[in-house]
Amino acid sequence: MKLQVAMDVLTVDEALALAAQVAEHVDIIELGTPLVKNAGLSAVTAIKEAHPGKVVFADLKTMDAGELEAELAFKAGADLVSVLGSADDSTIAGAVKAARAHNKGVVVDLIGVQDKVTRAQEARQLGAKYVEFHAGLDEQAKPGYDLSVLLTAGELARVPFSVAGGVNASTIAAVQRSGADVAVAGGSIYGAADPAAAARELRAAII
Numbered sequence: 001m002k003l004q005v006a007m008d009v010l011t012v013d014e015a016l017a018l019a020a021q022v023a024e025h026v027d028i029i030e031l032g033t034p035l036v037k038n039a040g041l042s043a044v045t046a047i048k049e050a051h052p053g054k055v056v057f058a059d060l061k062t063m064d065a066g067e068l069e070a071e072l073a074f075k076a077g078a079d080l081v082s083v084l085g086s087a088d089d090s091t092i093a094g095a096v097k098a099a100r101a102h103n104k105g106v107v108v109d110l111i112g113v114q115d116k117v118t119r120a121q122e123a124r125q126l127g128a129k130y131v132e133f134h135a136g137l138d139e140q141a142k143p144g145y146d147l148s149v150l151l152t153a154g155e156l157a158r159v160p161f162s163v164a165g166g167v168n169a170s171t172i173a174a175v176q177r178s179g180a181d182v183a184v185a186g187g188s189i190y191g192a193a194d195p196a197a198a199a200r201e202l203r204a205a206i207i
């Protein structure tokens, strides 16, 4: 299982500083949606130039104009972009078309999708590299939030998948047991007193 850091910070300087601390412990460096919205796609270029050997994920959460938005991010240096599973099939297909032109990939994010298993399978048919079983920050903040619901859905879908939704040192073993291909960790790394140590601990928990 690969480890992805989600950098939900707001500036390029913060992102570069965080990536410098944690890159050696992760496989995929994600520029979070707030970072891309605040700093623009130049942030993607800055991270890719600083870490050319890492897979750089631009968390665009595209909902429309899939080909155009993906094309812009790939040209900026992204290796992977996210498109929302709730988008029209044509939006996902458009992003996949751009990905194929650049030899890159599309991750379909199932945040907010009710029937995640069915949509995961449809997204793979549309050409997604993998799907993300994801509970966002707002959903995580609701009482009774339970990551295991995502893990069960991921297991059932029988497609390549990542898991995001408050993954931390206590839950990463369960994420791996679910068969996930990628564990995404945001707050448990960037919110730690020592992000490098937090990333190292997560990496060490992966067997």
Ligand SMILES: O=C(CO)[C@H](O)[C@H](O)COP(=O)(O)O
Residues within 6 Å of the ligand: 006, 007, 008, 032, 033, 059, 135, 136, 137, 140, 164, 165, 166, 167, 184, 185, 186, 187, 188
């Ligand atoms: O995409 C996101 C929110 O929409 C986050 O980056 C993702 O949920 C991972 O962060 P965390 O581990 O803090 O949940």
